[in-house]
Amino acid sequence: MGDIDVLNRLHRKTPKIRRDYKHLDMYYEGLQKIDVIGLAVPPELGMFEVAINVPRMAVDEPERRQQLRAFQRSGSDKIDRGLQEAWEYNNLPSQSSLLHKDCRTFGRGFAVVSTNPEEPDQPLITVESPEAFSVEIDPRRRMTAALRTYTGDDDRQRATLYLPNKSRYLIRDGHDWADEFDPDEHGLGRVPVVMFLNRPRTGRWTGVSEMADVIPMTDAIARIITNTQIGAEALAWPHRWAAGVKKEDFINPKTGKPMATWEAYMTILKVTSNKDAKFGSWDAAQLSNFTYAVNA
Known part of the structure; x- marks a missing residue:
């Protein structure tokens, strides 16, 4: 099966992922609407709508307590300075916070590794939005392909297809995809993408949002406080x-x-x-x- 077939198969997953994540993002930002919650509020009482941001606390407070001290390789009790240098070179002390926040908000997060033509001794490591990613996992629990899609400043759709031995950078021309740049022939032997899962389960590769338990309670509180404000105004x-x-x-x-x-x-x-x-x-x-x- 060709690379473009893999790309198209992964691309078909993207709309559902983005719909699900938009819903979770609204709760994290405190932008959920009462009509989504299920309470019919007349237009003249719209000023009394309220959103209670318990979900953001469920994400931010645990993430704020995460602190990385140092790196050690398996089988060694010494601090690995090389890994520490790569970590700091890629500004991961701040970027990792974004990754863990994404992971707790959406259920999973992604970091991508690529070659660095300017400094070959240092890899490029970036944190990417899970809203843009779809992946394939084989029965042996190994990632076989990953796709990142986004829209450029010129409003043209672009994609990066990550494969075990190369990464392809493509642009959409009508209904077809074409290489925009030369592929990165990294020869790593594995997809250069690391997926972080929140509350992982066997055979499930979407993770679970840390907000899942508090969203129903948040909806209930929003209803009650909205009703309180309407009641206070009227009675x-x-x-x-x-x-x-x-x-x-x-x-x-x-x-x-x-x-x-x-x-x-x-x-x-x-x-x-x-x-x-x-x-x-x-x-x-x-x-x-x-x-x-x-x-x-």
Whole structure:
């Protein structure tokens, strides 16, 4: 099977990956919408929508505690200075933080190794977005191919196909793919991509988002707090009533003009010449049930 066949097979997986990751990304950024959560909010009450960002805490707090001390090779108790130098050369002290954040957000993350024509003794190691990656794993649990797709500044679609002995850099011309640059014949004997999985499971190569357990709770809290705000707006003030008063009683004595609705409500007449007039109010609603639910 040719390289382009492999590319097309991997490329067909990309739309679903991006849809799933867009959903998770919205929760991480706190941009999930109430209509997605399942609560129908009328347009006039849209100002009361709220998103609670528990998912970001589930990702950021564990990642913040990860600290790499040093490198050791298997079978040795000495610090490997060569690996440490490659780590620092590729700015991985900061880039690795992005990789682990991606891994916890989306369930997996990717790092790519390539040859370095400027400094052959140092590999180029980059962290790439999992939203752009699709991979194939064989029954022996080895990665046989990986594909990274992206759109360039000229709005043309590009792809990097990673294979065991070479990496191809391609550009889409209509419906066909063509090499944009010469392939990187690295001869590594394995795909130069490392996939990091969060909560790995046997035979599953997508990982699990660290946010998976808190998303349902976050949706519930968002519903409750949105309802709290709507309830506070509609019911927290005691509703007043007056009987036996005339429209003329709501005229501002200084200006001679009708009172504004809010002014009339806050300064509703307590006296009137009408002996049959009555005033009263209903108790304000208690919103403590919402507070108890969020605390629980």
